Amino acid sequence: MNPIPFLYAAYIVTWVIHGVFLLTLVARYRKADRELREFQKK
Amino acid sequence: MKTPVLIAIAVVVALLAFGLYQGLVVAPTEQTMGDVQRIFYYHVPSAWTCFILFFINFVASIWYLFTRTSKADAIAVTMAEVGVVFWSVVIITGPLWARPVWGIWWTWDARLTSTLVLGLIYVSYLILRRFATGGQTPILAAALAVFGFADVPFVYLSIWYFRTQHPQPVIGGGGSLHPAMWHALLYNWLAFSALAALLCWFRYQLERKQRDVEETLALESLLEGSPK
Numbered sequence: 001m002n003p004i005p006f007l008y009a010a011y012i013v014t015w016v017i018h019g020v021f022l023l024t025l026v027a028r029y030r031k032a033d034r035e036l037r038e039f040q041k042k
Numbered sequence: 043m044k045t046p047v048l049i050a051i052a053v054v055v056a057l058l059a060f061g062l063y064q065g066l067v068v069a070p071t072e073q074t075m076g077d078v079q080r081i082f083y084y085h086v087p088s089a090w091t092c093f094i095l096f097f098i099n100f101v102a103s104i105w106y107l108f109t110r111t112s113k114a115d116a117i118a119v120t121m122a123e124v125g126v127v128f129w130s131v132v133i134i135t136g137p138l139w140a141r142p143v144w145g146i147w148w149t150w151d152a153r154l155t156s157t158l159v160l161g162l163i164y165v166s167y168l169i170l171r172r173f174a175t176g177g178q179t180p181i182l183a184a185a186l187a188v189f190g191f192a193d194v195p196f197v198y199l200s201i202w203y204f205r206t207q208h209p210q211p212v213i214g215g216g217g218s219l220h221p222a223m224w225h226a227l228l229y230n231w232l233a234f235s236a237l238a239a240l241l242c243w244f245r246y247q248l249e250r251k252q253r254d255v256e257e258t259l260a261l262e263s264l265l266e267g268s269p270k
Contacts, residue, residue: 001142003075003076003077003078003142003143004077004078006078006081006138006139006141006142007077007078007080007081009138010081010084010085010134010135010138010139011062011066011081011084013131013134013135013138014084014088014131014135017127017130017131017134018127018131018237018241021124021127021241022241022244025241025244025245025248026244028248028252029244029247029248029251032248032251032252032254032255033251035255036251036254036255036258039255039258039259039262040258042262
């Protein structure tokens with residue numbers, strides 16, 4: 001069995017997990033910020 | 043975005059790039075396992091970082107149970123969520139290492155099972171925070187976090203007290219690690235700790251913003267309900 005794909009998969013998965021989490025944080029922050037501005041406009 | 047935040051992001055990216063270089067290029071190839079052992083430079087620092095985050099969650103939960111301050115609760119939920127992210131890395135990179143080395147993806151031994159249970163406890167903590175309604179939710183979540191943390195020492199000590207397939211611990215396990223491997227491990231731990239700090243800062247800002255929204259919403263509904 002060639003182990004190299006497992007090594008790359010582990011490193012790539014790590015970055016994908018952190019990247020997706022960071023993107024969800026940004027999206028959730030923007031949503032909360034937009035909601036707060038809408039409330040303040042009222 | 044403010045300049046200190048941009049500097050922090052640049053420092054974290056540089057540390058991670060250096061850690062990657064250390065893990066893939068500088069660290070020598072392990073004689074028995076070959077290059078797949080390099081997964082260790084991401085798996086172990088992620089596990090250590092995860093334990094630290096859950097420990098801070100534990101401390102913040104106790105702080106909240108005694109003081110009921112919103113800040114303690116916000117810190118606790120921040121640490122739990124970022125901790126679960128690092129736990130996800132641990133629980134996925136472990137089997138990716140195990141498959142070529144052991145020939146199996148998973149085995150129900152004490153270390154692996156207790157690690158899985160640990161993550162499920164904190165996932166249930168986050169589900170409780172997300173879906174439970176009522177003023178008692180932060181208190182229940184804090185109590186769950188305090189008892190949930192009891193699994194962390196069990197995970198750590200499981201390879202000492204049980205016969206497991208998992209390798210012995212890096213620190214105090216009796217084995218020896220090449221100095222270059224130590225350097226790669228510690229650089230990556232530093233890099234992942236810096237990344238965790240940055241993610242926690244972002245998550246904490248989000249928590250504060252969400253609490254502002256909830257307070258504004260509550261105030262608005264109070265004003266709408268008040269007699270004119």
